[in-house]
Amino acid sequence: MSRPRWVVGVDIGGTNLVAGVVPLEGGEPRALRTQPTLSHRGPEAVVTDVVRMARTAVREVLAEIEGKPEDVVGMGVGCPGPVDRQSGVVIESPNLRWVDYPLRERIEALVDWPVVVDNDANCATYGEWWQGAGKGCSSLVGVIIGTGVGGGFIYEGRIVHGASDGAGEVGHMTLNVSGRRCACGNEGCLEAYASGPAIAARAREGLEAGTESVLTSLVDGVFDDITAATVYEAVVMGDPYATEVMTETAKFLGAGIANLINILNPEAVVVMGGVTRAGDHLFVPLQAEVRRRAFKALVDACRILPARLPESGVVGAAGMMAAGVRSQPTA
Amino acid sequence: MSRPRWVVGVDIGGTNLVAGVVPLEGGEPRALRTQPTLSHRGPEAVVTDVVRMARTAVREVLAEIEGKPEDVVGMGVGCPGPVDRQSGVVIESPNLRWVDYPLRERIEALVDWPVVVDNDANCATYGEWWQGAGKGCSSLVGVIIGTGVGGGFIYEGRIVHGASDGAGEVGHMTLNVSGRRCACGNEGCLEAYASGPAIAARAREGLEAGTESVLTSLVDGVFDDITAATVYEAVVMGDPYATEVMTETAKFLGAGIANLINILNPEAVVVMGGVTRAGDHLFVPLQAEVRRRAFKALVDACRILPARLPESGVVGAAGMMAAGVRSQPTA
Numbered sequence: 001m002s003r004p005r006w007v008v009g010v011d012i013g014g015t016n017l018v019a020g021v022v023p024l025e026g027g028e029p030r031a032l033r034t035q036p037t038l039s040h041r042g043p044e045a046v047v048t049d050v051v052r053m054a055r056t057a058v059r060e061v062l063a064e065i066e067g068k069p070e071d072v073v074g075m076g077v078g079c080p081g082p083v084d085r086q087s088g089v090v091i092e093s094p095n096l097r098w099v100d101y102p103l104r105e106r107i108e109a110l111v112d113w114p115v116v117v118d119n120d121a122n123c124a125t126y127g128e129w130w131q132g133a134g135k136g137c138s139s140l141v142g143v144i145i146g147t148g149v150g151g152g153f154i155y156e157g158r159i160v161h162g163a164s165d166g167a168g169e170v171g172h173m174t175l176n177v178s179g180r181r182c183a184c185g186n187e188g189c190l191e192a193y194a195s196g197p198a199i200a201a202r203a204r205e206g207l208e209a210g211t212e213s214v215l216t217s218l219v220d221g222v223f224d225d226i227t228a229a230t231v232y233e234a235v236v237m238g239d240p241y242a243t244e245v246m247t248e249t250a251k252f253l254g255a256g257i258a259n260l261i262n263i264l265n266p267e268a269v270v271v272m273g274g275v276t277r278a279g280d281h282l283f284v285p286l287q288a289e290v291r292r293r294a295f296k297a298l299v300d301a302c303r304i305l306p307a308r309l310p311e312s313g314v315v316g317a318a319g320m321m322a323a324g325v326r327s328q329p330t331a
Numbered sequence: 332m333s334r335p336r337w338v339v340g341v342d343i344g345g346t347n348l349v350a351g352v353v354p355l356e357g358g359e360p361r362a363l364r365t366q367p368t369l370s371h372r373g374p375e376a377v378v379t380d381v382v383r384m385a386r387t388a389v390r391e392v393l394a395e396i397e398g399k400p401e402d403v404v405g406m407g408v409g410c411p412g413p414v415d416r417q418s419g420v421v422i423e424s425p426n427l428r429w430v431d432y433p434l435r436e437r438i439e440a441l442v443d444w445p446v447v448v449d450n451d452a453n454c455a456t457y458g459e460w461w462q463g464a465g466k467g468c469s470s471l472v473g474v475i476i477g478t479g480v481g482g483g484f485i486y487e488g489r490i491v492h493g494a495s496d497g498a499g500e501v502g503h504m505t506l507n508v509s510g511r512r513c514a515c516g517n518e519g520c521l522e523a524y525a526s527g528p529a530i531a532a533r534a535r536e537g538l539e540a541g542t543e544s545v546l547t548s549l550v551d552g553v554f555d556d557i558t559a560a561t562v563y564e565a566v567v568m569g570d571p572y573a574t575e576v577m578t579e580t581a582k583f584l585g586a587g588i589a590n591l592i593n594i595l596n597p598e599a600v601v602v603m604g605g606v607t608r609a610g611d612h613l614f615v616p617l618q619a620e621v622r623r624r625a626f627k628a629l630v631d632a633c634r635i636l637p638a639r640l641p642e643s644g645v646v647g648a649a650g651m652m653a654a655g656v657r658s659q660p661t662a
Contacts, residue, residue: 162596265493
C-alpha cells in the first residue's frame with residue numbers, strides 16, 4: 001500500500017455545501033469547493049450537487065497526483081440536525097426542512113465508495129480534534145457559534161454520540177432559568193444569547209434605544225441589516241458599544257463553557273464560527289468568566305482555543321470515514 | 332475457578348464510613364457495616380478503621396460460605412473530592428480536610444489485595460449502573476444530592492473521568508447567571524438551590540418571613556434545626572409550604588438534568604440521596620421541568636430514575652475493582 005489513499009469530506013450547511021478531499025492519514029484538505037445549498041429544491045437536488053462536487057474534487061486530486069479511482073476509500077458527510085448513524089437517516093433538519101431522509105443510502109447509490117453520515121457539529125469538532133486546534137488531545141469539546149449554537153464532545157479519541165445520536169446540544173443548555181426566550185421554546189438557553197442572530201438582536205436593541213455606535217453608519221442606519229458579522233467588524237474598529245455587546249456574549253459563552261468544563265473536564269474547548277473573528281475581544285473576557293465560574297483545577301487542565309481549520313466540518317466528516325477505514329484489518 | 336470470588340467496597344464519607352463485600356460477578360453487598368468517620372482524627376486513623384472494617388466484613392463472609400482468603404481479589408474505595416486514580420492520591424477533600432493524601436498506598440500497605448481509589452460520586456454512579464437502577468444501560472448520568480450535589484457520567488460502560496480525573500461536577504453547573512451565591516464562589520449553581528443545606532435554607536427563609544407550615548412544629552419552633560430531611564418529612568405529611576419548597580427544588584434539579592440530557596443524551600439519569608424520599612413530590616415536577624427544557628427526542632430516549640441500591644457507593648467502589656479484575660487475562 002504505497003500509493004496515498006484519500007477520503008472525501010462534505011459539509012451540508014443550511015446556506016452552503018462544501019466538499020474537499022483529505023489524505024486518509026490526515027493533512028490539508030485539497031480541491032475544496034463550495035456552492036449554495038438552495039435547500040428549497042428538495043433533498044434529491046442537494047444530493048445530486050453533493051455527488052457532483054465530490055466527483056469533481058476527486059478527479060482534480062487524482063489528476064494532480066496521478067492516482068487511481070480505487071485510491072479513494074470513502075466519503076464522510078456532515079449534516080445539520082440529529083442523524084441516525086446506523087441507518088444513515090437524517091431524522092430531522094429544520095434548516096434543510098428534511099425529515100427522515102435516507103441521506104447515506106441516496107449518496108451511496110450514486111458513488112463507488114462507502115459513506116458515513118454524522119451531525120455537522122460532531123464533524124466540525126472531530127475535524128479540529130483530528131487535524132486542527134485540538135490535535136493530540138484525548139478529550140475535547142467543540143462549541144460552534146453560527147445561526148445556532150452546536151457542539152460535540154470527543155472522549156478518548158471518539159465522538160460521544162449518546163443513547164440516540166443526539167448528544168452535543170450545548171446551545172440549549174439553560175444558563176438563566178427565567179431568561180431570554182430561545183427558538184427551541186425554552187428560556188435562557190446559551191443559544192438565546194450567543195448565536196449569531198442573538199448577538200445581532202442584542203446589538204440592535206441598544207441602537208434602537210439610542211446608543212451611539214459606528215454600527216449605525218456601517219449599515220447606513222438600517223438596523224435590520226445588522227448581523228453578527230457587522231458587530232465583529234465594529235469591534236475590530238474599536239467601537240465601544242459593539243465591544244460591550246461582545247463582552248456580554250463572552251460572559252454567556254464563558255458561563256456555558258464553564259459548565260462544560262465542570263461536567264466533562266476536557267483537555268481543550270475549541271470555539272468555532274464567525275465569533276472567533278473578534279479575537280481577544282472575545283477570548284479575554286471569555287477566559288475570565290470561565291475562571292470565575294469553573295473549578296480552578298479543571299480550568300488549569302483545559303485550553304480554550306479558537307478553531308484552526310478553514311473547513312473543520314469537511315475535514316472532520318472525512319476524518320470520521322478515515323477512522324472507520326483505518327480501524328479495519330487490511331485484507 | 333469454581334469457588335465464588337469477592338471484592339471489598341468502601342465508601343469514605345464526610346460523616347460515615349461504610350464497608351461491605353460484593354460478589355465479583357455482581358450481586359447484593361454482604362456484611363455491610365457503618366461507623367462514624369470522625370475525620371478530625373486525621374487520615375491515618377480513618378485508614379486504620381477502614382481496613383479493620385474491611386477485614387471484619389471479609390472474615391464474616393468467608394466464614395459464612397467456607398471461603399478462603401485468596402477468594403478476595405481486590406478492594407475499591409470511594410472518597411470525596413478529586414482523586415488522582417493513577418497514583419491513588421486524594422488531591423483535595425475539603426469534607427475530610429485531606430490534601431495530597433496517598434490513600435491507596437496507605438491502604439495497600441495494610442491489606443493483601445490490590446486497591447483502586449476513585450471519587451465517591453463516580454463510585455455511586457458506577458454502583459447504580461452495575462447493579463442498581465441503571466443496570467443494562469450503555470450510558471448513564473448519576474446526580475447525587477447530599478451536603479453538596481455531585482455527579483458521574485458512564486459512557487459505554489465506563490466512567491468518564493476527564494482530562495484530570497475531575498469530570499462530573501454537575502452541582503457547579505450555572506443555571507442562573509446572576510443567581511444565589513454558591514459555596515464554590517460562583518453564582519447560580521445547581522448546588523446553591525438543590526443541595527440538602529440549600530433546601531433547608533430556602534425552607535427556613537419562608538418560615539422566618541411568617542409562612543405557616545407543619546415544619547415549625549416538627550422542629551419545636553427552632554428554625555435552625557430544619558434540615559432537608561425535615562422538609563421531606565413535611566412533604567410526605569402533605570404540608571403545602573414544604574411541597575412548594577420541594578417543587579422549586581424539582582425545577583432547578585429539572586433544569587440541571589435537562590442540561591445534562593441535552594449535552595450527553597444518556598439512556599438514564601439516576602437521582603441519589605435523601606431527596607428521593609420525597610418520591611412523586613420530587614419526580615413529577617422534575618420530569619415536567621425536564622420535558623419543558625430539553626429536546627423531546629432526547630427526553631424520550633432517557634429514563635429519570637431514583638437510585639435503587641441502599642449503598643450505591645460501596646457497590647460501585649467494589650464494582651470498579653471488579654471491572655479491573657475481570658478485564659485481566661486469567662493466568
